[in-house]
Amino acid sequence: MTFDLTILAPHIPFLVKGAVLTAEACVLALAGSLCIGTVVAALVTSASPLLSRIAYVYVDLFRNIPFIVQLFFFFYGLPEIGIYIDAFTTGVIALSIAGGAFTSDVIRSGILSIDPGILEAAEVSGLSKPTIFRKIVMPIALRTSVRPLGSVFVNLILTSSILSTITLNELTGSAKIVASDTFRPFEIYAVLLVAYACLTYLVSLAIGALHRYLNRDQTEAA
Amino acid sequence: MRYTAFTSYDIVLLAQGLGVSLALFLATTIIGLFIGSLWAVIRFYRIPVLAQIVAVVAEVLKNSPVLVQLFLVFFGLPAFAKINVTPVEAAVITLSGNTAAFVYVIAVSAIESIGRDQIEAARVFGLSRWQILRRIIAPQAMAFAIGPLTGLLVNQLQVTSLISVIGVVDLTKIGNILNLRTLKPFIVWAVVGGLYYVMAKLVAFGGARLEKRLRAHTAWKGL
Numbered sequence: 001m002t003f004d005l006t007i008l009a010p011h012i013p014f015l016v017k018g019a020v021l022t023a024e025a026c027v028l029a030l031a032g033s034l035c036i037g038t039v040v041a042a043l044v045t046s047a048s049p050l051l052s053r054i055a056y057v058y059v060d061l062f063r064n065i066p067f068i069v070q071l072f073f074f075f076y077g078l079p080e081i082g083i084y085i086d087a088f089t090t091g092v093i094a095l096s097i098a099g100g101a102f103t104s105d106v107i108r109s110g111i112l113s114i115d116p117g118i119l120e121a122a123e124v125s126g127l128s129k130p131t132i133f134r135k136i137v138m139p140i141a142l143r144t145s146v147r148p149l150g151s152v153f154v155n156l157i158l159t160s161s162i163l164s165t166i167t168l169n170e171l172t173g174s175a176k177i178v179a180s181d182t183f184r185p186f187e188i189y190a191v192l193l194v195a196y197a198c199l200t201y202l203v204s205l206a207i208g209a210l211h212r213y214l215n216r217d218q219t220e221a222a
Numbered sequence: 223m224r225y226t227a228f229t230s231y232d233i234v235l236l237a238q239g240l241g242v243s244l245a246l247f248l249a250t251t252i253i254g255l256f257i258g259s260l261w262a263v264i265r266f267y268r269i270p271v272l273a274q275i276v277a278v279v280a281e282v283l284k285n286s287p288v289l290v291q292l293f294l295v296f297f298g299l300p301a302f303a304k305i306n307v308t309p310v311e312a313a314v315i316t317l318s319g320n321t322a323a324f325v326y327v328i329a330v331s332a333i334e335s336i337g338r339d340q341i342e343a344a345r346v347f348g349l350s351r352w353q354i355l356r357r358i359i360a361p362q363a364m365a366f367a368i369g370p371l372t373g374l375l376v377n378q379l380q381v382t383s384l385i386s387v388i389g390v391v392d393l394t395k396i397g398n399i400l401n402l403r404t405l406k407p408f409i410v411w412a413v414v415g416g417l418y419y420v421m422a423k424l425v426a427f428g429g430a431r432l433e434k435r436l437r438a439h440t441a442w443k444g445l
Contacts, residue, residue: 003302064376064422065415066383068394073415076407154285161287165387172290179297186302189294197285 005187011178018174019195025092025170026157032096033156034149037103041141042133044104045111055104062101068162070094075166091163099156106148110141143214150207154200161196171195226404239396240417246310246392247382250317251375257318258325265326266333266355276326283323288381291316296388313385321378328370332363365436372429376422383418393417 008015043055062070071094078090085093114137122132142149164173175192179185261276283291296312299305307315336359344354386395397414401407 061415061419064380064419066380066394066418068383068386069397069411069415069418072394072397072401073407073411076401077411080407158285158287161289162384164289172287172293175290176293179293184301185293186298189290189298192290193282193286193294196287196290197282200285201281 003187004184005191007182007184008178008187008191011182014178015171015174018169018171021088021168022157022160022170022172025088025095025160025163025168026153028092029095029099029156029160030153032092033099033103033152036096036100037107038138040100040104041107041111044108059101059104062098063105067094067098067159068165070098071162071166087163087166087168091160091166091168095156095160095163098159099152102152102155103149106145106152107141109148110145111137113144114140146211146214147207150204150211153207154203157200157203158196226406228404228406228409232400235396235400236393236413236417239391239393240421242390243379243382243392243394244421246313246317246385246390247379250314250321250382251378253314253318254321254378255325257322259329261322261326262329262333263355265330266359267351280323280326283320284327288316288320288384289387291320292384292388309385309389312388313382313390317378317382317385320381321374324374324378325371328367328374329363331370332367333359335366336362365433365440368429368433368436372426372433375425375429379422379425380418 040055040058043051044059046052071091074094075087075090078085118136118140119132122136127135160170161172163170164176167173169177172192175188179188182188261280264276265273267273292312295316296307296309299307299312340358341354344358349357382392383394386392386398389395393414397410401410404410
C-alpha cells in the first residue's frame with residue numbers, strides 16, 4: 001500500500017501527448033458545437049413552426065441519449081454506409097453534435113432574454129431580418145451567455161474522456177496504456193482525476209473573467 | 223459460422239440490460255441522494271474540518287470525468303488497497319459518489335434559498351437547529367430542489383451507460399454485444415438509444431409531476 005508518484009515520471013511526455021490530443025478534440029468540438037448550436041438556436045426561435053419543431057426534436061434527442069451510445073452509433077454506423085473516417089474525426093463530429101444540442105439551448109435562452117424593444121427598434125430602422133440576426137441578436141445573445149457556454153465547454157472536456165472507448169488515445173486513453181504498463185493504476189488515475197479537475201477549474205476561471213470583461217458595461221450599471 | 227439475424231431472444235437480452243441499467247440507476251440515486259443531503263447537513267451545521275473536506279471532495283467529483291473515477295475505483299482500488307472490487311460494486315460506489323456531489327450542490331443552494339428571517343423567526347420561537355432543519359427548511363428546500371434534481375437525474379441516467387466500459391452488462395453493453403454479432407449498428411444503436419430516451423422522458427415526467435404536487439400550496443388557485 002504505497003503511493004509513489006515518481007514511477008510516473010518517465011511516462012509524462014506520453015501523457016502530455018494525450019493531453020494535447022484532448023485539447024485539439026475539445027477546441028475543434030467547441031467550434032463545431034458553437035456553429036451547430038447557433039444555427040439550431042436560430043431555428044428554434046424562428047417564426048416557422050416546422051423548423052422550430054425539427055430543431056426541438058434534434059435537441060431533445062441528443063440531450064436524452066447517452067453520449068456513449070451516440071458515439072457507437074457514429075463509430076460503427078458510418079463505415080456501414082461507406083464513410084470511412086478515423087476515430088479522431090468521428091469523435092470530434094459526435095462531440096460537436098452532442099455539444100451542439102446543449103449549446104443551442106444556452107444560446108436560445110440568450111436570444112429569448114433580449115429586450116423586444118431592441119428588436120422593434122431594429123425593425124423600425126429598416127434593417128433586414130438576416131442583418132438583425134447577425135448584427136443585433138447574436139452579439140447580445142452570445143455575450144450574455146458566455147458563462148453558461150463555459151459550463152457546456154467544461155462538460156465537453158469531461159465528456160471527451162469517453163472518446164477513449166473508440167480507440168482514440170487522448171488523455172484518458174494514454175493513461176489507460178500507462179496504467180497497464182506500470183501496473184500502478186491507482187496513482188495514474190488519481191493524478192488524472194486531479195489533472196482534469198485543475199484543468200476544468202482553470203477553464204471556468206478564464207470563462208468567468210471573459211464573461212465579466214464582455215459584460216463590464218452592464219455590471220457597472222446594475 | 224456466425225448467426226447474424228436478429229432473434230426473439232435478443233428482446234430478452236435487451237430487457238435484461240434495461241433492468242440492470244434501471245436497477246443501478248435507482249440504487250445509486252437513492253444512495254447518492256442520502257449522502258449528498260448528509261453532506262449538505264454537515265455544511266448547514268458548519269462542522270469545522272468536515273465541511274471543508276466535503277466541499278473539496280464534491281468539487282473534485284463534479285469536475286472530473288466519470289470514466290476516470292470509474293477506472294480509479296475499479297482498477298486503482300484493488301491495486302492500491304488490495305480489496306477486490308467487482309464491476310457492479312465499482313459502478314455503485316462511483317455513481318453514488320458522483321450523484322452525491324451534484325445533490326450536495328443542489329441541496330446547499332436550496333437551503334440557502336430560504337430567507338434568513340424565517341430561520342430567525344423560528345429561533346425566536348425556541349426551535350432547535352434540528353427542528354428548524356426538519357420543519358422549516360426541509361419542506362421548502364424540497365420544493366425548490368425538485369426541478370434541478372430532475373435535470374440531474376436525467377443526466378445521471380445517461381451517465382450509467384459508462385459502466386459498460388468496465389464490464390457491467392447494462393443496456394449499452396448489450397447493445398455492444400448485439401452490434402458485434404449482427405453487424406447492424408444502425409438498428410441496434412437506434413433501439414438502445416430509443417430505450418434510453420424513453421427512460422429519460424419517464425424520469426422527467428415523474429419529476430414534473432412531483433414538483434407540481436410539492437408546489438401545490440403556492441400554485442395560483444384563482445380568485
